Amino acid sequence: MYVIVILAMIAGFLALRLYSVLGKRTGHEQEPAVPRPSDDRARATVLQPRGTTDAPGDSVRLAEGMIAPGAEMGVRALIAADRSFDVPQFIDGAKSAYRMVLEAFWRGDREELGWLCDDDVRASFEESIAAREADGHVLDNRLVRIEKAQIVEASLNGRIAEIALRFEADIAAITRDKDGNVIAGSMTDAVGTNDVWTFTRDLRSADPNWKLSETDEA
Numbered sequence: 001m002y003v004i005v006i007l008a009m010i011a012g013f014l015a016l017r018l019y020s021v022l023g024k025r026t027g028h029e030q031e032p033a034v035p036r037p038s039d040d041r042a043r044a045t046v047l048q049p050r051g052t053t054d055a056p057g058d059s060v061r062l063a064e065g066m067i068a069p070g071a072e073m074g075v076r077a078l079i080a081a082d083r084s085f086d087v088p089q090f091i092d093g094a095k096s097a098y099r100m101v102l103e104a105f106w107r108g109d110r111e112e113l114g115w116l117c118d119d120d121v122r123a124s125f126e127e128s129i130a131a132r133e134a135d136g137h138v139l140d141n142r143l144v145r146i147e148k149a150q151i152v153e154a155s156l157n158g159r160i161a162e163i164a165l166r167f168e169a170d171i172a173a174i175t176r177d178k179d180g181n182v183i184a185g186s187m188t189d190a191v192g193t194n195d196v197w198t199f200t201r202d203l204r205s206a207d208p209n210w211k212l213s214e215t216d217e218a
Helices: 002-019 040-044 069-081 087-107 110-116 119-134
Strands: 142-157 160-176 182-202 211-217
Touching (some): 069 160, 087 119
Antiparallel strands (some): 182 211
């Protein structure tokens, strides 16, 4: 009887840990259309479970290399406003979001972009997708690796938090025509990219997810 109770408690704890996983860009058009399991949205959203930060400075102390020197004050202000915010967890989620946004854009998945991005960014992506479709072009791109993701700016305007991250990544890209013929790019030569994406969240909202609100090239 006691063994069953203990096993049930362990299973419940693991379920909570799996549920508590984290989560813009437009500078480049390159990434793979790989089938993704249905729980990818949970991994891509930036969730901050309560109680992850023991003290306002802990998350910053444990995030060596993840925060640019000029952004540390903004990150500390954000942590003071939201004690659940955890820098390493946010970085992991942002990387997942970076990959998912790129892949959705490359395959022209407007619905996926709709819940990952705010309205302005989504509209920009959709305009580019429409132009690509009008030309009969298909992107056959692949995100080879994310070399680095670092918070370069963080700010708090009232209860609206904004975090800008610099992504350094390698992307292999091919553009095909409607018949599948390669008209540009190469899958054997990855190109280095440097992007700055900004994620935004209303700290008063019950929704723990951050949305991509701005994209730029570094």
